[in-house]
Amino acid sequence: MSTPHRGGRAVRSTALPVLLLLLAVCAPGARAEGNHDELESLRRAFDRYRAATERRLAELEARQTAGAKEEAAGEDAELEALRAAAEEEASGAPAASTAGPNASPAGGGWSSQWLNAFNPRITAFGDALAPIELTGAESDTDDRFSLREAELDFRAAVNPYASAVLIASLGEEAPGEYGASVEEGYITLDALPWGLRAKIGRFLPQVGNVNRLHTHDLPWPTRPYASQDLVGGDEGWKDNGLALSWLSPPLGPLAFTITGWALTGENAVGLSSGPSDRPTWMGRLEAHLDFNGRTMITLGGNLRFGYADTRARLESVLAAGDLLVQHKPDAWTSVVAFGELYSLEAETPTGRDHGFGAWCGLQLQPALGRLWSPLRDTYFGLRYDVSDYDEQTEGARQWALGAYASFYSSEFLRFRVGLEHRERDRSFGRPDEDRVYLQLTFVFGSHPVEPFWVNR
Amino acid sequence: MHKPVRTRNPILPIAASALVVALGASPRSSAADENRRLEVVCTLPHLASLTEQIGGERVHVETLSDGRIDPHFVVPTPGLMARASKADLFVEVGASLELWTERVIDGARNPRIRVGQPGHVYAYEGVRMIEVPKVMSRAGGDVHPQGNPHIWFDPYNAIVMARNIAAGLQRVDPAGESDYKARLAAFEQRVAEAYFGPELLRLLGPELLWRLQRSGKLRGFLEKRRYKGKPLGAYAGGWLGRMWPHRGTPFVSYHRMWGYFARAFFVEQAGQLEPKPGIPPTPGHLADLEASARARGVRIVLCAPYYDLAKARAFAKRIGGRAVEFPTEPHWPEQSWFDLLDTLTKRFAEAAETAR
Structure with a gap:
């Protein structure tokens, strides 16, 4: 609305010099003649001129104000029309001040899907293996391809404070014959006070990191022999009982977990070979260092106290230590170094048995995906094992060295090939063995996220 | 080597002790103390930024990932669990983007932030999802049942996410409600100015512009309409301009x-x-x-x-x-x-x- 002001200033700027000029010309003459009449006449002329100028100025200002109003009215009308058109265009769209509803799930069958909404999430795993003996064939190993194990994993929240997991397994017990078992079945109480968490039921008690892995999750075709010989056989140690764990507050990149178990002592190497009326106790301290999610170090130790024979009160003590170092700078590159050692001391009717075992391994993901994308998830590994494979027999020690390559076409399908050399003390008549393993592992269903100790 | 055998005993005392522990379980107080800042743990940096915009001085914000790792594949380490263990509020995008949070929340042993509790926020709720798969099958690769979860690249979605975060903050800190509402209003105004630019915003206002944007008609409207002899699109400023x-x-x-x-x-x-x-x-x-x-x-x-x-x-x-x-x-x-x-x-x- 600046135009009227500019017009007014223009009129004033023209009138002012004229008036000054008039006064400058007339005033000296009036003073010289001393003629009062003439002076009056000039004053009247000046007043007339001023009045005429002011009228003219008022007219101009009025005209300009009217023009501006017309212009503004035109603008308002255009803007109003624009807004009306926008309203019309946007009609039917939800108000921006409220969030819109979520889209329906696929297929639009949402109402029927509600019926299944409370069903547990289900994942199926299949693990097929073909061991091929190169040398030292033993009678208990066939050169054949078989579905070594199939697992069904069910998990769901039970209520706001507890969740449940049930894992059923179908394992090949004889060629073509499968037996069903409960691998794990437990609830976790995740909302306990003081930062505690409890797990109750049947599960894999954590001795190091390997004994919390199911066979299909292992980064190798075979469970480390040290773990087999001193912890829980070729399928791991599963037991019934309670685990209670506490997680420390973060101390910079460091956190600690302290876990205690009370277990029946079932199905474990070095524990009771007969009925027992005393529990097995185990404790574990674990330290975690986490550097921005790319480099992680986990150091842990276990101490387990139980009975090799509860009736005879023969005690058994297992001590274990483990280290896991993971470095994963990006999706194409990773390095994992890990190892565990075990010492088992058990009383016998005639004295004490002692067994020792250890394994260590290295796994590399050498960024082959940068050369050719489909090879992104390719891993190479080495593992060395040493263990007393029969703690009751002095000097019955074995060692093994294996090399492995794993290729994941996606996180749901893995192909693996392994080569393993294994030697046992020849004085016991066990020949050396060389084996090639071909392994295929597949997953379908919801597939829960892998925990940090699973190293693909 | 001893053969493993089934023993008969101690489940009853174990279960009894577990029951005693379970009965003692109770969620901790959800209200924030008056004299301390709320601890908010966000999965990703953009969520931390939005939370900071809404929470202001009332919140202390942490993020679990620095954003240089694919948000689908963050490893749920005990370190992350420890950081979530003290949170009053846990904010994630949801929509199957950060599947790893389930393990983090379970491992955090913090009942306040469990899904469904007042201290848990799914920021995607209310966002109109796109690319929702018509057929749910792994044959389609890593499909997300709820649709594309990378929602924060649309400015309007950021407003919806901020509203969800504000609601979460108000749940765990009712005393700060007026602060959060005021900050949310300021945030919404700032987003509108940053996206549309001041001139377009003055002409049509945020409500109308967002409705056009959400209905998918904003581009056509800006292209076909003129104002004062100029195409309306010429008035767009900010990111849109x-x-x-x-x-x-x-x-x-x-x-x-x-x-x-x-x-x-x-x-x-x-x-x-x-x-x-x-x-x-x-x-x-x-x-x-x-x-x-x-x-x-x-x-x-x-x-x-x-x-x-x-x-x-x-x-x-x-x-x-x-x-x-x-x-x-x-x-x-x-x-x-x-x-x-x-x-x-x-x-x-x-x-x-x-x-x-």
């Missing part, structure tokens, strides 16, 4: 994740290097994509920092275009979500200029 000259520009990306960005800024997704979400590029697919990209005149290849930029560059070379590293997260706390959108629109506009 920057991108307006490049509307309709096609691009390909490594992973299918830029649908919301494309919708908000009127550019077009013309394919992905991955044949299916999460499946690495194959030679056959790249050959097909090259042919279709050439036919559509694609010159821009977008690549998030955690994908293989060398592959994107190689493909860009094949089509005579340019690969652009497109960040998915701000470098929080130095940068905010506003800086992220500013960077994305600048980089796209520069690439589009160069490719002309």
Whole structure:
């Protein structure tokens, strides 16, 4: 609305010099003649001129104000029309001040899907293996391809404070014959006070990191022999009982977990070979260092106290230590170094048995995906094992060295090939063995996220 | 070696002691103390930035990932669990983006932040999802049942997410309600100004503009309408004004994740290097994509920092275009979500200029 002001200033700027000029010309003459009449006449002329100028100025200002109003009215009308058109265009769209509803799930069958909404999430795993003996064939190993194990994993929240997991397994017990078992079945109480968490039921008690892995999750075709010989056989140690764990507050990149178990002592190497009326106790301290999610170090130790024979009160003590170092700078590159050692001391009717075992391994993901994308998830590994494979027999020690390559076409399908050399003390008549393993592992269903100790 | 055998005993005392512990379980107080700041743990930096905008001085915000790792594949370590253990509020995008949070929340042993509790926020709730799969099958790759979860590249979605965060903050800190509401209103105004620019905002107002945007009619309206003799699109400022000259520009990306960005800024997704979400590029697919990209005149290849930029560059070379590293997260706390959108629109506009 600046135009009227500019017009007014223009009129004033023209009138002012004229008036000054008039006064400058007339005033000296009036003073010289001393003629009062003439002076009056000039004053009247000046007043007339001023009045005429002011009228003219008022007219101009009025005209300009009217023009501006017309212009503004035109603008308002255009803007109003624009807004009306926008309203019309946007009609039917939800108000921006409220969030819109979520889209329906696929297929639009949402109402029927509600019926299944409370069903547990289900994942199926299949693990097929073909061991091929190169040398030292033993009678208990066939050169054949078989579905070594199939697992069904069910998990769901039970209520706001507890969740449940049930894992059923179908394992090949004889060629073509499968037996069903409960691998794990437990609830976790995740909302306990003081930062505690409890797990109750049947599960894999954590001795190091390997004994919390199911066979299909292992980064190798075979469970480390040290773990087999001193912890829980070729399928791991599963037991019934309670685990209670506490997680420390973060101390910079460091956190600690302290876990205690009370277990029946079932199905474990070095524990009771007969009925027992005393529990097995185990404790574990674990330290975690986490550097921005790319480099992680986990150091842990276990101490387990139980009975090799509860009736005879023969005690058994297992001590274990483990280290896991993971470095994963990006999706194409990773390095994992890990190892565990075990010492088992058990009383016998005639004295004490002692067994020792250890394994260590290295796994590399050498960024082959940068050369050719489909090879992104390719891993190479080495593992060395040493263990007393029969703690009751002095000097019955074995060692093994294996090399492995794993290729994941996606996180749901893995192909693996392994080569393993294994030697046992020849004085016991066990020949050396060389084996090639071909392994295929597949997953379908919801597939829960892998925990940090699973190293693909 | 002793053979393992089944023992008969101590389950009863164990179960009894577990029951005693379970009965003692009770959620901790959800209300924040008056004299301390709320502890808010967010999964990703952009969520931390939004939370900071709404929470202001009342909150202390942490993020579990720095955004340089694919948000689908963050490893749920005990370190993350420990950080979540003290949180009053846990904020995640949801929509199956951060599947790892389930393990973090379980491991955190913090009942306040469990899903369904007042201290848990799914920021995606209320967002109108796109690319919802018609068939739910792993044959489609890593599909997300709820649709594309990369929602924060559309400014309006950021407003919805901020509303969810504000609601979460009010639940755990009712005393701060007026603060959070005031900050939310200021945030919404700032987003509107940053997206539409001041002139367009003055002409049509935020409510009308957002409704046009959400109904998918904003581009057509700005193109066909004129005001004071000029096309309405010429009044767009901010991010929209920057991108307006490049509307309709096609691009390909490594992973299918830029649908919301494309919708908000009127550019077009013309394919992905991955044949299916999460499946690495194959030679056959790249050959097909090259042919279709050439036919559509694609010159821009977008690549998030955690994908293989060398592959994107190689493909860009094949089509005579340019690969652009497109960040998915701000470098929080130095940068905010506003800086992220500013960077994305600048980089796209520069690439589009160069490719002309």
